[in-house]
Amino acid sequence: MKKVLFATTALVMSAGYAAADVTISGSANxxxxxxxGxxxxxxxxxxxxWYEIDMDVVGTIESxxxxxxxxxxxxxxxSDSDNKSQDGEVFMSGSFGTFTIGxxxxIGDDYGLSDIGLDGIGVDDVAEDSSGYTTSADIRWDYAVGAVTLGVSxxxxxxxYDLGAKYDAGMFWGALVYSHDEDYTATMDNNSVQLTVGGSFDAFGAELYVADSDAGDTSYGVYGSYTTGALTLAAAYAKNDADDEGYGIDAAYDLGGATVKGGVGKVMDDTVADFGVKFSF
Known part of the structure; x- marks a missing residue:
């Protein structure tokens, strides 16, 4: 992460501010x-x-x-955009948590099933999309205390709107999200529930995802990983009541600062794969 600090003269605009800074971070693959298909x-x-670059510029000031x-x-x-995505957010944080507009x-996006591959080949979509989960957000509140994380968007x-809660006990964690999609279609709204549980045991990791909604069917997915040295192997499987399914395997090798990763699988009857390098800065 690169940090850029404004000059002191830029901070004397208001005597009510104690500290200000700007940080720039990012990732790419x-x-x-x-x-x-x-x-x-x-x-x-x-x-x-394929390429993807994601840079986040954050400016904060403490009163x-x-x-x-x-x-x-x-x-x-x-590779799939006009290269002009500039999502903006404004937030305020304190003992009450963080309130954001933008x-x-x-909230439901925080607790989905992990995918396979460099950028994701779409195994998780078989479980997540079939539940009819399509909500959006322009306001959000996040709060964490101890092992509990709460969120409303x-x-x-x-x-x-979404309501979510997560409990993290270290080796095990679980998250539950309720979502309401107003005007899901021209004739109906949609309510959905998503449950995700996971855990880590030495070199092993695992996740289980289950979702159900008024508009869609019940869907589920599983994900597992194993790490030995710099190498991590993973596999995932997802299915829904419409008999759509996806599955795949991947491998990632940590170069120390960057990771070489690739995955291959079958999603909705199509063979899919990706391979490349990813890193953060």
Whole structure:
């Protein structure tokens, strides 16, 4: 992470501020993708190069009252966009937690099933998307105390909302999310429930995901991983009541600062794969 500090002269604009700074962090991945049914960003091609860059610029200032105010801009560029994604957020933090307004991820996005591959080949989508979970958010509240994390998100325009809670006991954790999608279709709303549990045992990791909704069917997924030295192996499987299924395996090798990773699997009857390198800074 690179930190940029404003000059002292930039901080004398208000005597009510105790400290201010700006941080820049990011991640990137690049490699190749394959989809037997055609790539989402190049439908006429089954295989093509891929890249994704995600940079987050965050500015914060701490008031004499002990509250932290901040704003962030997420600068994204990838093979599947116009390279102009600039999601913005404004937040306030204190003993009450963090309250955020902006272009946000709903709470349910925090507790999905882990995917396979460099950028994700879509095994998790078989379980998550079939539940009819499609909420959005422009306001969000997050609060953590001890092993418990609570969250509420809502969209003040579409009137969607999510309620979520997670308990982390160290070796084991569990999360439960209730979501309401207003006007899911022209004739109905949609309510869904997602339960995710996971754990780690020495070199092993595991997750179980179950979801159900008014509009969709019951779906589930499992994920497991094993790490030995710099090498991590993983596998995932997902299915829903419509008999759609996805499964895959991947391998990741830690280079110390960057990771080489690739995955292959079957999603909705199509063979899919990706391979490349990823890193954070």
């Amino acid at each position: 690049a490699g190749f993708k394959y989809d037997e 055609g790539l989402g960003y190049a439908p006429s091609k089954k295989a093509a190069a 004499d009252a002990g509250l932290t105010f901040g704003a962030s801009v997420d600068l994204d560029s990838d 272009e946000l991820d709903p 809502a969209d003040t325009v579409s009137e969607d």
